[in-house]
Amino acid sequence: MDRLKGKVAIITGAAGGSCYKTCELFCQEGAKVIMTDLDPSVEELSKGLNEKGGDTVALVGDIAQKDTWVALKKLGLEKFGYIDTVVNGAAVFSPPTHDWPTITSEMIEKVMRVNIDSMLYSYQVILRYMMKNHIRGSFLNFSSASGVGYNGSAVQGYPLSKACIKLATENMVNQVSKKYGIRFNCLAPNNVWVPKQEDVWKQFGDHFAEVTPLPYTGMPEDIAWAVVYLCSDEAKYINGVCLAVDGGWAVRH
Numbered sequence: 001m002d003r004l005k006g007k008v009a010i011i012t013g014a015a016g017g018s019c020y021k022t023c024e025l026f027c028q029e030g031a032k033v034i035m036t037d038l039d040p041s042v043e044e045l046s047k048g049l050n051e052k053g054g055d056t057v058a059l060v061g062d063i064a065q066k067d068t069w070v071a072l073k074k075l076g077l078e079k080f081g082y083i084d085t086v087v088n089g090a091a092v093f094s095p096p097t098h099d100w101p102t103i104t105s106e107m108i109e110k111v112m113r114v115n116i117d118s119m120l121y122s123y124q125v126i127l128r129y130m131m132k133n134h135i136r137g138s139f140l141n142f143s144s145a146s147g148v149g150y151n152g153s154a155v156q157g158y159p160l161s162k163a164c165i166k167l168a169t170e171n172m173v174n175q176v177s178k179k180y181g182i183r184f185n186c187l188a189p190n191n192v193w194v195p196k197q198e199d200v201w202k203q204f205g206d207h208f209a210e211v212t213p214l215p216y217t218g219m220p221e222d223i224a225w226a227v228v229y230l231c232s233d234e235a236k237y238i239n240g241v242c243l244a245v246d247g248g249w250a251v252r253h
Ligand SMILES: NC(=O)c1ccc[n+]([C@@H]2O[C@H](COP(=O)([O-])OP(=O)(O)OC[C@H]3O[C@@H](n4cnc5c(N)ncnc54)[C@H](O)[C@@H]3O)[C@@H](O)[C@H]2O)c1
Pocket: 012, 013, 014, 015, 016, 017, 018, 019, 036, 037, 038, 039, 061, 062, 063, 064, 088, 089, 090, 091, 092, 114, 142, 143, 144, 145, 146, 188, 189, 190, 191, 192, 193, 194, 195, 196, 197
């Protein structure tokens, strides 16, 4: 309880498996949350959390658009007067493939536009706001195991975008942290079951099980607790890490 008391967080992908669970735990730990997703069910999910004692507000929008970030900032400031945490959780996927000659730059661009532009706009709008107001906040970006090592699929948008996110997180530490005291970290999950990716699971579940050292599958709360920690003051000296939440996949032999 109260590990995030006083924090006000924007959480993107809040209607998705990992980030909805993150919103739930943020409420449980005393944070106020601005939940956003393209999926309109985010509104009902926000209401549900408020009925259970949470303090959230929802915005349906495309986080690949700068206007959505401007609207999130406005909503957050109107409702809570302050924003000090951003969890960049929303992402689009590209199906794993070995068929690299069929991958086009358009396919890569489509994924990069959401996964990279959303992070960029979060900096342009919310980081600028924090810097201007001397708020020592934190950003938590989502990389992926596929962005930090070869996971068996060909060059394609998703792993490229996730590798960029890890590098961009490290760049921000070097460019911003000293002057402003703002932290930037990321997660690299693998093999975490979420309901919206059931099709991927049907196709690759056996493969994930085989290549993961732990004998069980990750669940949304495994990601969500890591986010709670990295966004809390318990992690106030943790800056620039890319924490694997993968059952040991990254160090398997
Ligand atoms: N589950 C895993 O094993 C795993 C592995 C590696 C990385 N990740 C990362 O974890 C994060 C959370 O994903 P998840 O596993 O919960 O998947 P998910 O599919 O349950 O959630 C993703 C959410 O992002 C939303 N979204 C997509 N595009 C959007 C846009 N343009 N604007 C607003 N919302 C948008 C979707 O509607 C969805 O609700 C993602 O960044 C994902 O890449 C997950």
